[in-house]
Amino acid sequence: EPEVTQTPSHQVTQMGQEVILRCVPISNHLYFYWYRQILGQKVEFLVSFYNNEISEKSEIFDDQFSVERPDGSNFTLKIRSTKLEDSAMYFCASSEARYSNQPQHFGDGTRLSIL
Amino acid sequence: GQQVMQIPQYQHVQEGEDFTTYCNSSTTLSNIQWYKQRPGGHPVFLIQLVKSGEVKKQKRLTFQFGEAKKNSSLHITATQTTDVGTYFCAGKDSNYQLIWGAGTKLIIKP
Numbered sequence: 001e002p003e004v005t006q007t008p009s010h011q012v013t014q015m016g017q018e019v020i021l022r023c024v025p026i027s028n029h030l031y032f033y034w035y036r037q038i039l040g041q042k043v044e045f046l047v048s049f050y051n052n053e054i055s056e057k058s059e060i061f062d063d064q065f066s067v068e069r070p071d072g073s074n075f076t077l078k079i080r081s082t083k084l085e086d087s088a089m090y091f092c093a094s095s096e097a098r099y100s101n102q103p104q105h106f107g108d109g110t111r112l113s114i115l
Numbered sequence: 116g117q118q119v120m121q122i123p124q125y126q127h128v129q130e131g132e133d134f135t136t137y138c139n140s141s142t143t144l145s146n147i148q149w150y151k152q153r154p155g156g157h158p159v160f161l162i163q164l165v166k167s168g169e170v171k172k173q174k175r176l177t178f179q180f181g182e183a184k185k186n187s188s189l190h191i192t193a194t195q196t197t198d199v200g201t202y203f204c205a206g207k208d209s210n211y212q213l214i215w216g217a218g219t220k221l222i223i224k225p
Contacts, residue, residue, distance in 0.1 A: 042217040043158060043205075043215045044215070045214075091158070103163065108156070
């Protein structure tokens, strides 16, 4: 069964540094998402992406965050100047259509640790 | 903003007992999805409910969507160790965002 893949599985970064989290969505999916989950807490929506542009974004997704689809397969989340509170698990997800109609398929996540 | 409240936060049960988690939205939802996250894993889609009053079953799992489309529940009959994990509801609002509940962690007592 096709999967969403995320790399790296764990990223350790110094506070203030830039970090790029990478995702390869399922190949025939059109909608892509990033979520954040602080350890033991709820899943928080960050951003959705369709047709090479952001569809929706949450209050969390401020100017420090950006997303990109640099080629036909990768979908990246960049955090420009990381803060301690950015430490969390970041999940990428994709769906065939907007979430109202289709389930979202999640990757295994990247654990981001900010020192 | 719109919120989806999910209770309880934790539920400890003996294996074989039932489990229920409830979600309530501050506004009417277009639909609601349920996900399961095993410890250390990622959310996995379980089901989507769309219609007012809808009830769907998956083996020992029963999902309900309220008549007003503001609440939903997941009931597991006769829990097994494989049911352990956190169950999240996620409701779609008018802006197409999925608003997630805080999750209910199912813990099986040894």
